[in-house]
Amino acid sequence: MTPVLAVTNLTKRFGAFTAVDDVSFEIAAGASVGIVGESGSGKTTLARMIIGLETPTTGSISCCGNDRSAPARSTRARRARARETQIVFQDPYASLDPHQTVRQALTEAASLHIADRRDSEARVRELADLVAIDERQLASVPKHLSGGQRQRVAIARALAAGPRVLVLDESVAALDVSIQAQILNLLADIRDRTGISYLFISHDLAVIRQVTEYSIVMRTGVVVERGDTETLLRTPAHPYTQALLASVPRPGWKPSRKERSDRDAPDTD
Numbered sequence: 001m002t003p004v005l006a007v008t009n010l011t012k013r014f015g016a017f018t019a020v021d022d023v024s025f026e027i028a029a030g031a032s033v034g035i036v037g038e039s040g041s042g043k044t045t046l047a048r049m050i051i052g053l054e055t056p057t058t059g060s061i062s063c064c065g066n067d068r069s070a071p072a073r074s075t076r077a078r079r080a081r082a083r084e085t086q087i088v089f090q091d092p093y094a095s096l097d098p099h100q101t102v103r104q105a106l107t108e109a110a111s112l113h114i115a116d117r118r119d120s121e122a123r124v125r126e127l128a129d130l131v132a133i134d135e136r137q138l139a140s141v142p143k144h145l146s147g148g149q150r151q152r153v154a155i156a157r158a159l160a161a162g163p164r165v166l167v168l169d170e171s172v173a174a175l176d177v178s179i180q181a182q183i184l185n186l187l188a189d190i191r192d193r194t195g196i197s198y199l200f201i202s203h204d205l206a207v208i209r210q211v212t213e214y215s216i217v218m219r220t221g222v223v224v225e226r227g228d229t230e231t232l233l234r235t236p237a238h239p240y241t242q243a244l245l246a247s248v249p250r251p252g253w254k255p256s257r258k259e260r261s262d263r264d265a266p267d268t269d
């Protein structure tokens with residue numbers, strides 16, 4: 001079966017520095033693939049290339065059978081690409097217009113892809129229902145919503161175009177664990193209902209375990225290990241994956257004295 005997303009020998013250099021180095025993988029329709037790796041491993045650069053915010057130095061990206069390695073040349077081509085893939089970032093506050101109500105934000109996103117006004121209003125109701133946003137929240141501006149509600153709005157807005165692939169770049173990293181769990185459940189539910197595929201980028205192995213079937217481990221731009229998520233996390237073969245796993249706090253874990261004093265030190269930025 002043709003994969004919905006195919007990344008082949010993708011490389012991104014910034015001057016002499018290689019941020020992503022010869023990365024290849026595929027995502028099947030309806031599948032969820034995780035990308036893990038510590039800060040600076042190239043995960044966001046990879047995501048930005050996939051959604052077209054960054055141009056690859058070499059290699060190719062194909063989504064829904066259409067090549068997207070070069071920048072889209074027209075508004076029409078950009079909209080067509082938006083219907084193939086969308087992204088949700090870590091901080092919804094930064095990506096939502098503070099002056100727009102949720103309804104306005106969703107209507108604007110929906111009407112880019114739906115010509116008829118009544119159809120786009122119906123789409124907004126459908127999106128609100130999909131992410132469980134109520135009438136009061138639809139009438140609110142972002143600052144009157146909680147972090148979890150804002151992330152629901154960001155997800156709804158990304159889904160407005162009806163993308164086949166959703167890239168989630170640390171999308172639950174800023175949320176409390178209980179809210180995180182709600183958003184992860186919501187994403188699982190959306191996948192069941194729509195058959196969308198996820199590329200789930202996270203440094204958090206517990207999150208990756210919960211929402212993906214297959215994972216790729218990146219270090220300094222290079223894929224060091226890949227495989228079925230459960231197996232990879234149960235029996236990691238590469239020392240880097242083993243080290244990532246070893247650094248995950250477990251029940252009963254207590255920070256060392258050094259970690260406690262680092263944590264309690266006042267922020268200097």
Ligand SMILES: Nc1ncnc2c1ncn2[C@@H]1O[C@H](COP(=O)(O)OP(=O)(O)OP(=O)(O)O)[C@@H](O)[C@H]1O
Nearest residue numbers: 014017019037038039040041042043044045046203
């Ligand atoms: N526009 C740019 N110019 C120069 N270097 C860049 C640029 N964008 C990213 N980099 C570098 O590429 C490397 C990978 O960055 P990237 O943001 O992709 O990593 P990451 O795994 O997503 O990390 P994080 O989780 O901290 O965002 C980093 O060393 C970063 O400094």
